[in-house]
Amino acid sequence: MENLRELNLKLTAESLRKAIHKDIIIVQTIHSIDNLIAVISKLLSNLRERYGYYNSESMKIEDQKQLLNEIKKFKKGKVGIDLDKEDLDSVLDLVEVIEKLIDTKEKQEKYLETLMKKECPFLLETAGPLVGARLISLANDLKHLAELPSSTIQVLGAEKALFRHLKEGARAPKFGVIYNHESISKDKNRGKAARHLAAKISIAVKKDYFRKK
Amino acid sequence: MENLRELNLKLTAESLRKAIHKDIIIVQTIHSIDNLIAVISKLLSNLRERYGYYNSESMKIEDQKQLLNEIKKFKKGKVGIDLDKEDLDSVLDLVEVIEKLIDTKEKQEKYLETLMKKECPFLLETAGPLVGARLISLANDLKHLAELPSSTIQVLGAEKALFRHLKEGARAPKFGVIYNHESISKDKNRGKAARHLAAKISIAVKKDYFRKK
Numbered sequence: 001m002e003n004l005r006e007l008n009l010k011l012t013a014e015s016l017r018k019a020i021h022k023d024i025i026i027v028q029t030i031h032s033i034d035n036l037i038a039v040i041s042k043l044l045s046n047l048r049e050r051y052g053y054y055n056s057e058s059m060k061i062e063d064q065k066q067l068l069n070e071i072k073k074f075k076k077g078k079v080g081i082d083l084d085k086e087d088l089d090s091v092l093d094l095v096e097v098i099e100k101l102i103d104t105k106e107k108q109e110k111y112l113e114t115l116m117k118k119e120c121p122f123l124l125e126t127a128g129p130l131v132g133a134r135l136i137s138l139a140n141d142l143k144h145l146a147e148l149p150s151s152t153i154q155v156l157g158a159e160k161a162l163f164r165h166l167k168e169g170a171r172a173p174k175f176g177v178i179y180n181h182e183s184i185s186k187d188k189n190r191g192k193a194a195r196h197l198a199a200k201i202s203i204a205v206k207k208d209y210f211r212k213k
Numbered sequence: 214m215e216n217l218r219e220l221n222l223k224l225t226a227e228s229l230r231k232a233i234h235k236d237i238i239i240v241q242t243i244h245s246i247d248n249l250i251a252v253i254s255k256l257l258s259n260l261r262e263r264y265g266y267y268n269s270e271s272m273k274i275e276d277q278k279q280l281l282n283e284i285k286k287f288k289k290g291k292v293g294i295d296l297d298k299e300d301l302d303s304v305l306d307l308v309e310v311i312e313k314l315i316d317t318k319e320k321q322e323k324y325l326e327t328l329m330k331k332e333c334p335f336l337l338e339t340a341g342p343l344v345g346a347r348l349i350s351l352a353n354d355l356k357h358l359a360e361l362p363s364s365t366i367q368v369l370g371a372e373k374a375l376f377r378h379l380k381e382g383a384r385a386p387k388f389g390v391i392y393n394h395e396s397i398s399k400d401k402n403r404g405k406a407a408r409h410l411a412a413k414i415s416i417a418v419k420k421d422y423f424r425k426k
Contacts, residue, residue: 025300028263032307035259039252046248050241087238090324094245097317104310111303 022119023142029112030133036105040064040098047071047094054091064102068095119212122204127181127197134177135201146209153205154178154198235332236355242325243346249318253277253311260284260307267304277315281308332425335417340394340410347390348414359422366418367391367411 044064051071052059058074061067072095074088112133116124120142123132138156139145145153155162157176164170175184175194178201187193257277264284265272271287274280285308287301325346329337333355336345351369352358358366368375370389377383388397388407391414400406 024266025263028259029303032256032259032263035255036310039255042248042252043245046241046245050238050245053237086324086327090242090321093317093320097313100310100313104306107306108303111299114299 021141022115023136026112026115026119026133027137027141029108029115030130030137033105033108033112033130034134036101036108040101040105043094043098043101047091047098050094051091054087064098068099071095120205120208122207122211123201126200126204127178131178131181132201135205138177142205142209142212146205148202150195150199150202153202154194234354235328236349239325239328239332239346240350240354242321242328243343243350246318246321246325246343247347249314249321253314253318256307256311256314260304260311263307264304267300277311281312284308333418333421335420336414339413339417340391344391344394345414348418351390355418355422355425359418361415363408363412363415366415367407 044067048059048067051074055071055074058067058070061070071091109129113124113129116129116132120132120136123135126132127135135153135156136142136145139148148156155173155176156178158173159176161170161173165172174191175198178184178194178197179190181197183197184190184193257280261272261280264287268284268287271280271283274283284304322342326337326342329342329345333345333349336348336355336358339345340348348366348369349355349358352361361369368386368389369391371386372389374383374386378385387404388411391397391407391410392403394410396410397403397406
């Protein structure tokens with residue numbers, strides 16, 4: 001009886017292991033990363049708001065890490081209202097947690113790349129880790145993404161604009177999440193670049209999926 | 214000429230200092246705290262999603278810090294899919310950043326209390342730091358909050374429900390952000406408790422404002 005129970009536990013664990021594909025982990029990880037990106041931008045705009053009263057010059061700095069370093073160097077007594085020690089400490093606490101968030105985001109991105117190298121190396125190479133993982137997430141998993149035509153991959157993530165196009169005759173969207181890929185933001189003719197990239201991704205993801213099967 | 218420039222700078226700094234009331238800092242700080250609260254809850258639900266595949270028992274734990282400690286104690290090999298070292302490390306990274314966020318939130322709350330002790334001690338005592346600061350933020354500043362009738366204070370933060378009431382005859386909201394005050398969530402008759410609390414807050418904030426003037 002005891003043995004039977006143990007065997008049962010083992011079999012359950014085994015079937016769980018088979019049921020949960022690694023692409024689910026990829027989807028969860030890109031969710032974490034996209035959450036972290038949103039969170040960092042929210043807290044940074046809050047920090048700009050708070051720190052701007054003490055040193056309005058800093059508001060002009062666009063680069064995230066540069067802004068954080070600038071604030072850490074800040075000394076009391078510049079133009080702006082005076083900072084008590086506790087005011088400064090509180091602002092610096094915010095700086096510290098944002099630095100930690102940026103660091104975590106970078107680590108999660110590396111982890112995502114490791115996962116994708118094993119699971120879908122062709123997609124990783126063609127689309128990059130973030131765009132590739134967002135496409136898997138939008139299609140639910142690798143299998144469904146492999147079944148989509150290239151024209152759908154091109155507009156994945158632009159569903160709102162697509163339905164506006166179909167229902168109200170608005171302009172058709174040229175791209176969804178693949179917009180963030182460098183080959184598109186660099187190209188003058190973005191529509192054409194998006195079509196090309198989507199076609200390449202469509203082939204890459206089919207290679208990945210059927211290699212696994 | 215040089216002296217004139219320096220004098221000008223000093224005068225500008227002085228007038229800036231006067232123009233920026235401490236209640237602006239209170240409003241910014243409660244924005245930070247509310248951002249942090251939202252961020253922590255988002256990343257925690259993400260963590261539950263990711264960690265649940267490895268150890269579904271943990272999904273039942275409600276308390277934030279207890280859940281984080283539970284995950285840190287987790288060892289490989291329980292029921293659920295196997296964790297590679299890099300999978301576990303990635304989950305632990307998320308745990309670490311959430312702990313840091315909780316710690317920052319607590320520090321910001323202490324800072325908020327320090328600010329309010331100086332700026333509006335009566336409001337702090339009556340409404341508590343979070344509810345009090347949210348009321349200032351909703352009214353824009355202490356001056357405007359002091360001018361509001363108690364019935365408005367009672368529903369501050371429930372503007373949507375209030376307009377639904379006025380336009381469509383829906384039920385009138387009983388409370389806005391003061392809902393989060395313990396005296397209301399504890400009371401059986403929440404509408405009455407909200408009315409009482411709003412009246413007390415209305416007096417407290419007037420005391421604070423006219424004490425300053």
